[in-house]
Amino acid sequence: MESRVTTGAEKLIQCLEREGVEYIFGYSGGAAMPIFDALVDSDIELILVRHEQGAAHMADGYARATGKPGVVLVTSGPGATNTVTGLLTSDMDSVPVIVLTGQTITSMLGKDGFQEADVTGITYAVVKHSYLLKDASEIPRATREAFHIATTGRPGPVLIDLPKDVTQGPCDAPFVEEVDLPGYSVPTHGDPESIRQAAELLMAARRPVLYIGHGAVISNAGKAVIRLAEKLRAPIVNTLLGKGAADETHPLHLGMLGMHGTAYANKAVDACDCIMAIGARWDDRVTGKLDEFCLGATKIHVDIDPSEFGKMVTPDVAIAGDARLVLEELIPQISAADTDEWLTQCESWKKRYPLKYAKQGGLRAQHVLDRLHEISEGNAIITTDVGQHQMWAAQFCLSKTNRHWISSGGAGTMGFGFPAAIGAQLGCPDSKVWAVVGDGGFQMTQMELATAAIHKLPVKCLIVNNNFLGMVRQWQELFFENRLSGVDLVGNPDFVKLAQAYGIKALRIRRPSDVDRILREAHAYDEGPCIVVAEVVKEDNVFPMIPAGAPLSGMIVEKPKEQMAKPTGST
């Protein structure tokens, strides 16, 4: 009997197995057929999605929940281009995802063959790195490099474009252990002198604030953040993506800052005399009008990506390194600063400006989310879509565990929440996973109901249904004289019936008195997916709010009596 030659596709799958891949989120097609064929004999489980964008978001959700890279496999042309939104989402939020795309045979490249697209060309701007493999012998090296690049330093998506003749043909190249990337180095421990300077600035401050971002989540720096805050006696604020790194219920934590952050977080940042960014990038949603941000405050910036230094804000001290390692070196140099007055001030802001919502006048999304947080005891992994529900979830579902808050921040991708929850549930089978989505975003990827149903995933999805694109409607109300345009989602399906059509359990909340009972029932249900549709009031607004382009001091905590000027900020 003749011994079979290993194909490029088989080699690729073996490489993925060696990287510890458990799941591939994919959708088949002509140019990817050799790879799907090789998957038949592999222990890696294929999660067949219903749209490639869903695969990209699932891999992203899996990666954010587990810290391990998520893997996507799609075919060429439209299969590949459907992952572009997912790539942008992962790139903006520094998530390790590997996207494998089929491609037409090498001799046909550039000849407009069937389902050919210049996928590396299309995706240059949304990947950390990418490969177009022209020879099967490159597969082991490219795969090892891709995983190394995706998961180290500031993580990000890496794409490998695989022509069909490359995967179908023989490959006898050996596996690769070590990568040789002379242009790629990752800072780990920060510069000791800079760390010493940071300690000096922090201890000299009377009103210090620790500002925590996604980098703290990625480097698992939460415990170190709390230790630093307690030792220095400084309050903590976090970004939307920094939620969960350090327990938001800690007495020194002021919650989320920024456009829809808590009033007390924003007041503290506006009044501080020293701000230390830990794995955060001074995003426009955080700083508001940059010229008036933290005037007079000293600024310390810890980031693993040195290109973030000076991009938005010029720091007094910049420390390139892993957030956790830098903090661990910093903490022994810290002793308590004189912050009694400051902490008292922050505490009084906390009491004076609590998050609140109307208890009367119909079902409110805030009420549902407040109760969800309570009923899940703050232990669920929560994924969100983008819009009002996302901001309310961020405000009311305080995170206390790292990687338990998953949301599309930088890209603001609608349609992210539900597939991300599927990925998170696969990665964390023992956790309760709730997707919190709006009626708009859910419909962008609702076909993944089938994916959740087939795998009987106990993922729960709360659809906050106001039959509006609520966030845009809010802006039109506040800044555009309530001239509503393109926000009325008339024609929404009955989401309960829609879920039932997939054989999925579905519950509806109509009245405030239904909330607890139905959320408890859904939370306890573990035999498969469960959809909860909350039919909330049509018109409600997220407050506090800092209009785009306004300084933090321009924050409003309720709807002003007069029409507001159109915001000047980016969006």
Added chain:
Amino acid sequence: MNKLATIDPGTPRTAANLKEKRDLHTISLLVRDAPGVLVRVAMVFSRRGYNIESLVVSPGARAGFSRMTVTCSGDPSILEQMIKQLAKLIDVVHAIDHTTSDRYETEIALIKVLCEGDFRREALEIAEHFNAKVVDYAAQSVILRVYGDSDKLDAMIALFPEQNIVELVRSGKIVMTRALEMT
């Protein structure tokens, strides 16, 4: 074959507009010879509104690496950010701004000059003054080859009446830092 009817279009290079272009930065990159590296580098410039004035790509001292020398103009306040973004590219080993470093730089130009009648002697005098060599001597034109730093090339080009320069090809600037400093 296209004859001289097709003169380089656009605004002629006068001494004045050459002068404006002196606010140029020279960035040297050592890159891996990998497919797409040029596109990735060019995208960093274009996304940040930088205009590439010249770009020279050539083999590096070691196999598998190339050298890129880029002269560019744009908002000086984001130059540092842009260089960091270049250095961040996986295939870029390093990116260094050489605008103020102690360096040797040179460029080569080929100038096709229309020179009939009396103007021919004047053209050759200019060429001689700038150490340019006549590399093509035709009935109505000459091609001059000149090298030196870019200012010198600009100065020489500016001496010719604009209607006499029918074609101009410049190599783009190349630089190397002096002594054992890394370029």
